[in-house]
Amino acid sequence: MEKLEQLKPYEAELDSLFKELYEEFIKSDFIKRDKLPKYRGIYVFYESGKPIYVGRSNNIRNRIQWHTRESSGSESASFAFNLAKLEYGNQSEIKKQRKVLMQIEEFLEIFRKHKLNLKNLEFKCIRVENDILQTMFEPYLAYKLKTYPVNNTFENH
Template sequence: MNEQFHQHIEFLHPSFEALLCSVPFQFTSLPKVLPKAGIYLFSNGEQHLYVGRTNSIRKRLQQHCRSGSSHNSAAFAFRLAREACKVPQATYKPQGSRKDLLQDPDFALAFTDAKAQLRTMNIRVIEESNPFRQALLEMYVAIALAAPYNDFDNH
C-alpha cells in the first residue's frame, strides 16, 4: 500500500470511535465552541442517518437546519422531503427539478417539516481539517454506520 495513503487511513477508526463517543447536541443548543472543520453526524435516537463534511461546521449545520435555508444548502432536508413525498430521484430537467418541486405546496411543506426535524436530531462532530482525511473519514463513517442518506453517487 502507498505509504502516504496508509498514513491517512490509520486514523480512520480511532476518529470514528471518537465521533461516536462525543456528546450529542441538538441544533437548538449548538455548543459555543465547535471545531472549525470536520465531520458531522445526524442521528435520530440511535439511528445514524447522515454524515457530512465541511470546512465550517457551524455554518454548515445552520445551512442544514435553518427554516429559511434553500434547497441547495439544506440537501439532507431536501432528501427527506423527497422521501416523504415519494419523489425517489432528483432530476436536472426543468420539470421535477428542485426548484420545480418547491412550487408544489405539499412538497414545500415537507421540506419545511424536514428542516424542523433536523433541528431535533442529535448531532455529533469531530475536528478534521486535512481535506484528504476529511473525505476518507466521511466515507468511513457513512459505510461503518450504514448511514441510509449518504450516497456517493455521481450526479
C-alpha cells in the first residue's frame, strides 16, 4: 500500500509529470557504458544519436552490463537476443524456444555480435525511484522516442 500512497500526489498530474520527466530526460547528457549510474530508473540505448531501446531497472549500470556482457545468456541480454532474432530471419527457426535458438551456431554468432555492438553505444538515463511510475513511464518514453513497436514491443510472454 505504501507505493500506492507514494503515487497519490501524482495521480491527477500524471500527464504533466510524464511531460516533465520526458523533458528532463531529453536534456540529459549521453553516457558511456563505463560511466552509468547505479540508481533505479529508465535507460535508453542510442546508436548514432538515435534511440533504439528503452528499458528500466533497479540498478541501471548492472542491467546494461548484463545486456552487453559476453557471458550473458538470452534472458539477461534480451535486447541483443531480440536483435539477433530479427537479423537471423529464419521464420521457422525464430518461432522456436530460446533454448533451441541458443543451440544454433549461426544464431549464436549473431547474438554475440549484437552484445558486442551494444557495448559500444551511448546511453541516456533518468532516475525514477517509484516502481509504478517506472512501469508507466517506460512505454510512454518508448512511444515518444519511437522505439515502440520496433525494439520495444511490450508484448506479454
